[in-house]
Amino acid sequence: xxxxxxxxxxxxxxxxxxxxxxxxxxxxxxxxxxxxxxxxxxxxxxxxxxxxxxxxxxxxxxxxxxxxxxxxxxxxxxxxxxxxxxxxxxxxxxxxxxxxxxxxxxxxxxxxxxxxxxxxxxxxxxxxxxxxxxxxxxxxxxxxxxxxxxxxxxxxxxxxxxxxxxxxxxxxxxxxxxxxxxxxxxxxxxxxxxxxxxxxxxxxxxxxxxxxxxxxxxxxxxxxxxxxxxxxxxxxxxxxxxxxxxxxxxxxxxxxxxxxxxxxxxxxxxxxxxxxxxxxxxxxxxxxxxxxxxxxxxxxxxxxxxxxxxxxxxxxxxxx
Amino acid sequence: xxxxxxxxxxxxxxxxxxxxxxxxxxxxxxxxxxxxxxxxxxxxxxxxxxxxxxxxxxxxxxxxxxxxxxxxxxxxxxxxxxxxxxxxxxxxxxxxxxxxxxxxxxxxxxxxxxxxxxxxxxxxxxxxxxxxxxxxxxxxxxxxxxxxxxxxxxxxxxxxxxxxxxxxxxx
Numbered sequence: 001x002x003x004x005x006x007x008x009x010x011x012x013x014x015x016x017x018x019x020x021x022x023x024x025x026x027x028x029x030x031x032x033x034x035x036x037x038x039x040x041x042x043x044x045x046x047x048x049x050x051x052x053x054x055x056x057x058x059x060x061x062x063x064x065x066x067x068x069x070x071x072x073x074x075x076x077x078x079x080x081x082x083x084x085x086x087x088x089x090x091x092x093x094x095x096x097x098x099x100x101x102x103x104x105x106x107x108x109x110x111x112x113x114x115x116x117x118x119x120x121x122x123x124x125x126x127x128x129x130x131x132x133x134x135x136x137x138x139x140x141x142x143x144x145x146x147x148x149x150x151x152x153x154x155x156x157x158x159x160x161x162x163x164x165x166x167x168x169x170x171x172x173x174x175x176x177x178x179x180x181x182x183x184x185x186x187x188x189x190x191x192x193x194x195x196x197x198x199x200x201x202x203x204x205x206x207x208x209x210x211x212x213x214x215x216x217x218x219x220x221x222x223x224x225x226x227x228x229x230x231x232x233x234x235x236x237x238x239x240x241x242x243x244x245x246x247x248x249x250x251x252x253x254x255x256x257x258x259x260x261x262x263x264x265x266x267x268x269x270x271x272x273x274x275x276x277x278x279x280x281x282x283x284x285x286x287x288x289x290x291x292x293x294x295x296x297x298x299x300x301x302x303x304x305x306x307x308x309x310x311x312x313x314x315x316x317x318x319x320x
Numbered sequence: 321x322x323x324x325x326x327x328x329x330x331x332x333x334x335x336x337x338x339x340x341x342x343x344x345x346x347x348x349x350x351x352x353x354x355x356x357x358x359x360x361x362x363x364x365x366x367x368x369x370x371x372x373x374x375x376x377x378x379x380x381x382x383x384x385x386x387x388x389x390x391x392x393x394x395x396x397x398x399x400x401x402x403x404x405x406x407x408x409x410x411x412x413x414x415x416x417x418x419x420x421x422x423x424x425x426x427x428x429x430x431x432x433x434x435x436x437x438x439x440x441x442x443x444x445x446x447x448x449x450x451x452x453x454x455x456x457x458x459x460x461x462x463x464x465x466x467x468x469x470x471x472x473x474x475x476x477x478x479x480x481x482x483x484x485x486x487x488x489x490x491x
Contacts (some may be wrong), residue, residue, distance in 0.1 A: 004478075008475055032488075034488035038484050038488060041487075055343060059368045061370055066369075124323070182363050301397065
């Protein structure tokens with residue numbers, strides 16, 4: 001019987017990835033003779049036919065049927081309340097901010113994200129902006145002759161296409177660029193700019209000097225100490241938070257719960273029977289929002305849950 | 321800066337396109353997992369229905385992985401899997417052969433053993449093996465469909481081959 005140098009050897013053979021020495025040696029073996037016969041025999045088999053037209057027709061019919069009877073299902077009532085609550089919250093946040101911000105005259109478009117949500121926006125000039133959770137940005141819809149301007153509160157990652165000046169305004173300062181990739185985290189208490197590509201110029205409000213950042217540099221300003229700190233470090237291509245989902249391998253249930261708690265800054269309450277040690281070979285969850293995350297994670301196989309938005313808490317219940 | 325219009329699966333043309341591109345492999349994927357053609361077709365329908373319902377949230381580029389994830393979840397949720405071992409594949413129509421009858425019998429016997437061995441592979445091994453051999457998917461594509469690493473795909477393939485070699489009697 002053959003012994004193999006590693007546990008992917010045959011997969012690599014099948015894909016023609018073996019080195020010529022490996023192949024020459026393998027061809028001498030009994031397994032090689034057997035497996036080539038197996039592969040030859042496979043040619044005598046074929047897949048079952050697939051009637052795509054019929055299946056698509058059935059799907060369309062079902063969609064049409066569901067549209068017709070869109071009566072509010074009593075079971076989904078509670079979930080709808082949650083959606084309504086989220087929408088009301090969103091309106092409140094945007095509204096408050098809208099009326100307290102300084103007025104600008106040019107027409108603009110506002111984008112806002114709630115907890116755990118991210119939005120990716122691509123604009124006609126090719127500029128891409130990823131808005132992190134709990135952030136608001138307003139993008140001026142000016143024509144191309146003018147500066148491109150974004151007002152930001154929260155965190156966003158920018159990949160700015162070459163062109164006119166691009167300005168990000170925040171409470172504590174502004175960032176000026178031409179064409180580059182950078183991240184801005186702006187709250188009332190900190191202003192952090194990280195440059196991933198090209199150059200950006202950072203002006204801190206009330207401080208005269210201009211700070212020029214090149215790729216890999218970061219500046220953090222905190223008004224409480226009225227000081228700014230420059231860092232230099234090796235960075236990935238884009239900030240870690242822009243990855244759209246978390247994927248974990250060989251992870252215990254407890255660690256998976258931890259990872260979700262951290263991502264969404266919530267508490268997940270597990271029932272006493274919860275098996276912390278149980279290990280998943282692969283577990284992943286979406287970063288879209290907590291409900292989607294739960295739905296896409298293996299937790300959904302064994303548990304139902306209730307999301308208590310005000311307490312930022314999720315309560316898991318064993319499925320009956 | 322006006323926002324660039326994004327192609328959306330909410331538009332019927334895009335939805336149909338996604339269906340044409342992925343439905344058949346998705347059906348096979350489900351079939352390899354659940355051992356039941358009708359069930360596999362139901363999963364395909366359900367996955368596309370959910371895609372339609374979530375079309376505003378799923379960008380076109382993510383539609384494929386969304387479909388496979390839904391199908392995978394549907395399969396995992398299914399409490400009782402069919403216990404009946406089905407034949408995974410059909411035999412090609414036999415061309416009139418000039419070969420010696422004895423040889424033809426041996427060939428049929430080999431196919432019998434092969435079909436049985438494929439049906440008895442673990443669900444994970446079988447899915448990887450058949451997606452690669454029957455649907456011509458690369459290890460990378462399979463990894464994306466299953467949401468696992470390429471390395472894991474290769475390991476499953478290696479193990480599948482170790483099992484299948486036993487279809488051939490000792491020389």
